[in-house]
Amino acid sequence: MTWGKKQPISDDDASLVASCRKGSLESFEVLVNKYQTRMFTLAFRILGDYEDASEVVQDAFVAAYRGLGTFRGDAAFSTWLTTITVNLSRNRLQQTRTRRQREPYSLDDPIPACEDCRTADPPSEAPSAEDLLEREDVRKRVQGCINALEPGFREVLVLRDIEDYSYGEISSMLKLAEGTVKSRISRAREAVRDCLKKILGEF
Amino acid sequence: MDHDSLRRMLSDYLDGAVSPADKALIEEHLQECSACRTALLELEHTRLHLRSLGPMEPPPWLATRIMARVREEAGRETGLFRRLFLPLRWKLPIEAAALVFLTVTGYLVYRSVSPELKSAVPQLHEARETAAPAPPQTGLHRESSKKQAPAKGTSPGPAESVQGFREKGGLDTIATPVAPAENLAMPAPQPAVGSAGAGEEKKAAESETSSDYAVPVPAQRNFAAKPEREMMAPSSALRAKSQAAAVVREKRISIAVADSNSAAGLIAALAKELGGAVVHRDIREDGGIMVVRVDGARLAEFIDRIEHIGDLREKTRAPSGAEGAYNVIIRLERVER
Numbered sequence: 001m002t003w004g005k006k007q008p009i010s011d012d013d014a015s016l017v018a019s020c021r022k023g024s025l026e027s028f029e030v031l032v033n034k035y036q037t038r039m040f041t042l043a044f045r046i047l048g049d050y051e052d053a054s055e056v057v058q059d060a061f062v063a064a065y066r067g068l069g070t071f072r073g074d075a076a077f078s079t080w081l082t083t084i085t086v087n088l089s090r091n092r093l094q095q096t097r098t099r100r101q102r103e104p105y106s107l108d109d110p111i112p113a114c115e116d117c118r119t120a121d122p123p124s125e126a127p128s129a130e131d132l133l134e135r136e137d138v139r140k141r142v143q144g145c146i147n148a149l150e151p152g153f154r155e156v157l158v159l160r161d162i163e164d165y166s167y168g169e170i171s172s173m174l175k176l177a178e179g180t181v182k183s184r185i186s187r188a189r190e191a192v193r194d195c196l197k198k199i200l201g202e203f
Numbered sequence: 204m205d206h207d208s209l210r211r212m213l214s215d216y217l218d219g220a221v222s223p224a225d226k227a228l229i230e231e232h233l234q235e236c237s238a239c240r241t242a243l244l245e246l247e248h249t250r251l252h253l254r255s256l257g258p259m260e261p262p263p264w265l266a267t268r269i270m271a272r273v274r275e276e277a278g279r280e281t282g283l284f285r286r287l288f289l290p291l292r293w294k295l296p297i298e299a300a301a302l303v304f305l306t307v308t309g310y311l312v313y314r315s316v317s318p319e320l321k322s323a324v325p326q327l328h329e330a331r332e333t334a335a336p337a338p339p340q341t342g343l344h345r346e347s348s349k350k351q352a353p354a355k356g357t358s359p360g361p362a363e364s365v366q367g368f369r370e371k372g373g374l375d376t377i378a379t380p381v382a383p384a385e386n387l388a389m390p391a392p393q394p395a396v397g398s399a400g401a402g403e404e405k406k407a408a409e410s411e412t413s414s415d416y417a418v419p420v421p422a423q424r425n426f427a428a429k430p431e432r433e434m435m436a437p438s439s440a441l442r443a444k445s446q447a448a449a450v451v452r453e454k455r456i457s458i459a460v461a462d463s464n465s466a467a468g469l470i471a472a473l474a475k476e477l478g479g480a481v482v483h484r485d486i487r488e489d490g491g492i493m494v495v496r497v498d499g500a501r502l503a504e505f506i507d508r509i510e511h512i513g514d515l516r517e518k519t520r521a522p523s524g525a526e527g528a529y530n531v532i533i534r535l536e537r538v539e540r
Binding site for chain 2: 023025028029032033036038040041045050054057058061062065139143146160161162164182186189196
């Protein structure tokens with residue numbers, strides 16, 4: 001079950017946006033409360049860092065407020081907000097990586113460098129995948145596998161498999177060719193699969 | 204399509220993002236290839252793991268902080284808008300006051316300038332009125348506002364300057380503020396004859412009359428040559444007015460000579476001897492014009508001695524108590540002897 005895009009997008013968004021354009025901060029607050037969890041989750045899945053995700057989401061909502069005048073309504077407000085959040089997350093990720101002078105992760109590199117992965121139990125002693133799904137540490141490990149991806153691969157994977165956007169929508173949001181989106185998703189899944197196999201054993 | 208190509212399409216197949224033809228090929232291959240079936244199963248599991256990642260709980264303060272920043276942003280925008288356009292109840296009176304201030308300032312500036320203009324215009328009229336009744340006695344005509352003032356002893360202007368003036372109708376074309384002698388209240392300064400100032404002053408206009416006139420030299424030049432500039436530059440008008448105090452009187456003489464050039468040379472030598480200088484010289488075979496600057500105290504002597512150079516057409520004498528600088532305008536007429 002996905003929780004992101006499948007959340008019903010209310011038609012009220014359009015009226016709320018219109019109200020915001022007239023200066024209603026209360027309407028914008030409704031939108032903030034409505035989408036903050038979703039945007040925070042999106043940012044966290046891409047960034048893998050709680051603090052960074054908090055800051056990015058704040059920036060994203062403020063940027064959305066500033067840009068309401070340019071929002072044409074061709075896409076849903078949530079899609080527009082998602083695009084802003086993804087772009088800001090990418091920028092933050094690049095800044096963070098530059099600041100930390102870390103070696104970029106590569107799909108060709110040995111699997112991951114996340115703490116959870118390194119401390120994982122040997123596959124032979126690991127519980128089944130179905131059991132692990134119920135546990136928080138499994139989610140952390142999955143997130144660790146996502147963190148091991150290059151930024152460009154994280155975005156498409158999160159948008160497709162967590163946010164449940166279509167290839168066409170992702171292509172439009174990220175301004176990438178649809179073939180590129182497909183290719184990146186495929187490679188990202190394979191990388192995560194290899195990562196999960198390594199830390200979870202059979203699944 | 205080979206095994207590797209089909210295997211790379213498994214992710215798309217999982218999402219239903221392949222064409223029907225490719226889908227048929229992939230499914231046909233999956234029936235034969237256990238490795239690809241396993242790979243497809245693993246991809247499904249991977250996707251299941253990813254989709255199982257639930258929502259993250261944001262910090263409890265997130266919405267509050269977002270709205271605080273948004274309100275700050277809204278306040279900044281509103282503040283900027285108000286600074287630019289609101290409130291009109293203050294902006295309009297300020298703008299109206301500024302407009303009134305500018306208007307009053309402009310009017311005051313105009314009033315401060317206009318007396319100069321008014322004083323300049325009557326001078327012009329006065330000069331014409333003064334000059335008009337005076338009969339042309341010597342026939343000396345020369346445009347007063349010729350631009351070039353050549354060095355002492357040289358012929359400053361072309362011959363057509365005199366002729367051109369005649370063709371233009373004489374005094375009517377001269378805008379020269381010439382005050383009548385009886386109105387001269389300002390004492391004429393004692394200019395250094397032959398000094399550098401002579402070059403400036405030899406542009407002085409010569410009126411039609413043979414009477415003695417005081418010629419405000421700089422003012423004359425300014426008003427005659429560039430009156431429109433005077434209108435626009437009050438500071439120039441003030442300067443011209445102050446310089447008008449430096450007056451040069453005129454004395455006109457007409458003599459008959461046998462040889463114009465030699466007579467002109469003698470006159471120049473005489474002027475030099477008396478401490479004067481030739482400020483204009485336009486001599487031809489049949490006559491010409493010379494303007495000699497002499498001091499008023501030596502004017503009588505100059506006239507007396509010039510009688511030895513040629514025959515005076517009309518007996519004249521220096522005015523009693525003459526002082527200050529005099530421009531003696533000498534018209535030479537060649538006569539056969």
